[in-house]
Amino acid sequence: xxxxxxxxxxxxxxxxxxxxxxxxxxxxxxxxxxxxxxxxxxxxxxxxxxxxxxxxxxxxxxxxxxxxxxxxxxxxxxxxxxxxxxxxxxxxxxxxxxxxxxxxxxxxxxxxxxxxxxxxxxxxxxxxxxxxxxxxxxxxxxxxxxxxxxxxxxxxxxxxxxxxxxxxxxxxxxxxxxxxxxxxxxxxxxxxxxxxxxxxxxxxxxxxxxxxxxxxxxxxxxxxxxxxxxxxxxxxxxxxxxxxxxxxxxxxxxxxxxxxxxxxxxxxxxxxxxxxxxxxxxxxxxxxxxxxxxxxxxxxxxxxxxxxxxxxxxxxxxxxxxxxxxxxxxxxxxxxxxxxxxxxxxxxxxxxxxxxxxxxxxxxxxxxxxxxxxxxxxxxxxxxxxxxxxxxxxxxxxxxxxxxxxxxxxxxxxxxxxxxxxxxxxxxxxxxxxxx
Ligand SMILES: [Zn+2]
Numbered sequence: 001x002x003x004x005x006x007x008x009x010x011x012x013x014x015x016x017x018x019x020x021x022x023x024x025x026x027x028x029x030x031x032x033x034x035x036x037x038x039x040x041x042x043x044x045x046x047x048x049x050x051x052x053x054x055x056x057x058x059x060x061x062x063x064x065x066x067x068x069x070x071x072x073x074x075x076x077x078x079x080x081x082x083x084x085x086x087x088x089x090x091x092x093x094x095x096x097x098x099x100x101x102x103x104x105x106x107x108x109x110x111x112x113x114x115x116x117x118x119x120x121x122x123x124x125x126x127x128x129x130x131x132x133x134x135x136x137x138x139x140x141x142x143x144x145x146x147x148x149x150x151x152x153x154x155x156x157x158x159x160x161x162x163x164x165x166x167x168x169x170x171x172x173x174x175x176x177x178x179x180x181x182x183x184x185x186x187x188x189x190x191x192x193x194x195x196x197x198x199x200x201x202x203x204x205x206x207x208x209x210x211x212x213x214x215x216x217x218x219x220x221x222x223x224x225x226x227x228x229x230x231x232x233x234x235x236x237x238x239x240x241x242x243x244x245x246x247x248x249x250x251x252x253x254x255x256x257x258x259x260x261x262x263x264x265x266x267x268x269x270x271x272x273x274x275x276x277x278x279x280x281x282x283x284x285x286x287x288x289x290x291x292x293x294x295x296x297x298x299x300x301x302x303x304x305x306x307x308x309x310x311x312x313x314x315x316x317x318x319x320x321x322x323x324x325x326x327x328x329x330x331x332x333x334x335x336x337x338x339x340x341x342x343x344x345x346x347x348x349x350x351x352x353x354x355x356x357x358x359x360x361x362x363x364x365x366x367x368x369x370x371x372x373x374x375x376x377x378x379x380x381x382x383x384x385x386x387x388x389x390x391x392x393x394x395x396x397x398x399x400x401x402x403x404x405x406x407x408x409x410x411x412x413x414x415x416x417x418x419x420x421x422x423x424x425x426x427x428x429x430x431x432x433x434x435x436x
Pocket of ligand 1: 216
């Protein structure tokens with residue numbers, strides 16, 4: 001008998017999401033030093049240590065949310081159902097201008113992390129302001145996150161100029177370069193809010209420290225028209241011409257690329273963060289995701305901020321994606337349940353260039369594991385576990401969440417942050433938003 005830190009036993013289904021989509025039934029996962037050290041049938045007989053039963057559960061890798069603005073949970077539901085311009089100019093921007101501070105970001109991110117853990121998300125990508133506050137929340141909770149300060153050409157709550165934003169980004173990168181939970185990145189906001197010079201400087205910084213370059217691209221028709229008017233090019237071609245497109249680029253949205261641009265994305269190995277619910281709620285359009293996947297482009301899934309979603313449920317998000325693209329393409333074979341779950345796991349890991357450690361349940365990888373409770377009539381009968389997750393369940397069916405071998409959710413209870421305190425804080429900030 002060998003010693004283990006934690007053994008998940010008798011798991012009804014294990015969906016490893018590895019290259020061959022290997023599955024196990026009534027099998028075990030063995031964890032030591034934060035890593036998966038063994039997986040398969042009858043493994044529990046070879047080890048001793050703390051055990052948790054996986055009976056009536058499906059094990060999947062920790063879910064990856066490839067695009068969000070966590071602190072915006074404090075603006076959830078504010079000014080909904082307005083035209084994009086009205087929503088931004090009369091609700092979101094004034095509230096942010098008035099309130100965004102270290103405290104706002106810390107409280108908002110705590111709330112977001114609580115919700116993400118509850119829904120089985122173990123890694124997220126965040127672009128906002130005061131990323132030091134976000135990092136603090138990440139460290140306190142033990143979740144993982146790619147964090148970047150939004151860099152824009154006009155003054156932001158965190159920086160008066162883009163150069164100050166870049167300088168803060170560099171300091172942040174140096175601080176967290178070797179961290180196992182905080183993965184610092186460079187975050188130029190978008191081609192329409194950053195000058196060519198800012199986009200290039202940001203890219204140089206990402207190259208220098210080998211980080212992700214996270215940016216919103218081709219989100220709306222407005223953006224496409226604006227970039228055409230200013231630079232005589234569509235957004236992806238504009239970025240290509242500036243020399244800021246390669247494998248480190250994680251582009252959020254990509255709703256309106258041309259055929260030629262899809263080829264450019266594929267050739268340059270740019271990764272996509274698909275945010276279907278935000279694109280639907282803000283009426284931005286439908287991204288040509290099946291075509292991009294067909295061309296071999298890595299596509300992860302993202303919630304975007306809750307102000308335009310309005311939740312942080314990745315299972316709900318892949319369910320929306322799978323149905324949206326079937327309906328839009330009049331083809332029920334498009335984006336099947338396996339592909340949808342891949343977007344939330346291994347493809348998400350590839351999108352953030354962490355597939356060597358995250359995204360699948362394999363020996364040697366980080367023990368970031370989610371158990372979904374299937375002992376509930378709404379998930380029975382169960383013909384196919386992938387189908388059940390994508391079409392019948394949602395984040396609230398997540399029973400257990402483990403990150404680096406540590407329990408973060410057990411029996412559907414989040415073990416980090418105090419729920420009552422978070423609700424109090426949310427209401428404190430609601431009153432601040434409403435104060436004239
Ligand atoms: Zn966004």
